[in-house]
Amino acid sequence: xxxxxxxxxxxxxxxxxxxxxxxxxxxxxxxxxxxxxxxxxxxxxxxxxxxxxxxxxxxxxxxxxxxxxxxxxxxxxxxxxxxxxxxxxxxxxxxxxxxxxxxxxxxxxxxxxxxxxxxxxxxxxxxxxxxxxxxxxxxxxx
DNA sequence: GCCAACGTTGGC
DNA sequence: GCCAACGTTGGC
Numbered sequence: 479x480x481x482x483x484x485x486x487x488x489x490x491x492x493x494x495x496x497x498x499x500x501x502x503x504x505x506x507x508x509x510x511x512x513x514x515x516x517x518x519x520x521x522x523x524x525x526x527x528x529x530x531x532x533x534x535x536x537x538x539x540x541x542x543x544x545x546x547x548x549x550x551x552x553x554x555x556x557x558x559x560x561x562x563x564x565x566x567x568x569x570x571x572x573x574x575x576x577x578x579x580x581x582x583x584x585x586x587x588x589x590x591x592x593x594x595x596x597x598x599x600x601x602x603x604x605x606x607x608x609x610x611x612x613x614x615x616x617x618x619x620x
Numbered sequence: 621g622c623c624a625a626c627g628t629t630g631g632c
Numbered sequence: 633g634c635c636a637a638c639g640t641t642g643g644c
Contacts, residue, residue, distance in 0.1 A: 487642085510640095511627070532642060576643080595626060595641050622644085629638075 479620060481601040482517065482527035483590060484542060484564065493529050493539045496566045503545040503565030506598075507553040514598035518562045519548045526619055527564065528601065528609065530590070537573040538609060541619055542566055571614035584608050 484506060486492070496504065509515055521544045529540040546563030579585045585608060589599035601609070610618035 485642090513627090536643075593626095594643075597641085624643095625641085627638105627640085629636100631636090632634090 480520070480522065480525050481603065481606040482521065482525060482544075483530055483538075483599040483601050484527050485530045485532045485597045485599075487533045488531045488535060489533070493531065493566070493569075496529060496540070496542065496564075497569075499565065501565055503543075503563045505546075505552065505563050506561045507551050509551070509561060509598060510554075510559060511597060514596055515558075515560055517598045517600055518560060520600075521548065521562050523547060526567070526606075529566070535573070536577070537575040538570060538613060539573050540566055540570060541568050541615070567619065570610075572612070574609050574612045578612060579609070582608065582612070 506518070509518065523544055525544040527542045527544070528538045529542050530538050542564040544562050545565045548560045548562050550557065551559040551561045576590065579588060579590055585591065585605060588601070588605050589596055593599065607618050610616065
């Protein structure tokens with residue numbers, strides 16, 4: 479079981495839309511970055527992730543779960559690009575802002591801080607615990 | 621809207 | 633294979 483963080487601009491694809499997609503989930507399309515794609519290749523069914531709003535909000539707003547292994551991204555003909563499917567699991571009681579993350583010394587190595595532009599990021603179990611705690615989710619979903 | 625960071629492209 | 637130019641991302 480591994481943990482991840484998925485970034486989305488709410489204008490393009492918001493947490494509300496993700497929730498409306500329901501238990502079936504949706505393809506996480508549009509990733510055109512090798513590192514982000516490789517992260518998706520490493521995902522297993524049931525892996526959990528944070529859903530993060532970039533540009534507007536700048537906060538972790540929900541918990542998602544990987545519900546389909548990596549497959550070709552249907553929004554492009556380019557065979558290099560792949561995606562997983564994710565589904566919304568739940569809202570977080572208290573969104574965790576980028577500011578909160580940056581202010582927490584335990585999270586100074588988090589990819590959200592160190593690899594600002596990476597849209598699909600790995601999250602360590604320690605970071606997962608800490609962000610869940612800050613979000614009012616205790617115990618952290620596994 | 622600006623601009624820094626950084627990933628990608630393409631000429632050599 | 634290097635590296636400059638360019639485009640995109642995303643915080644502010």
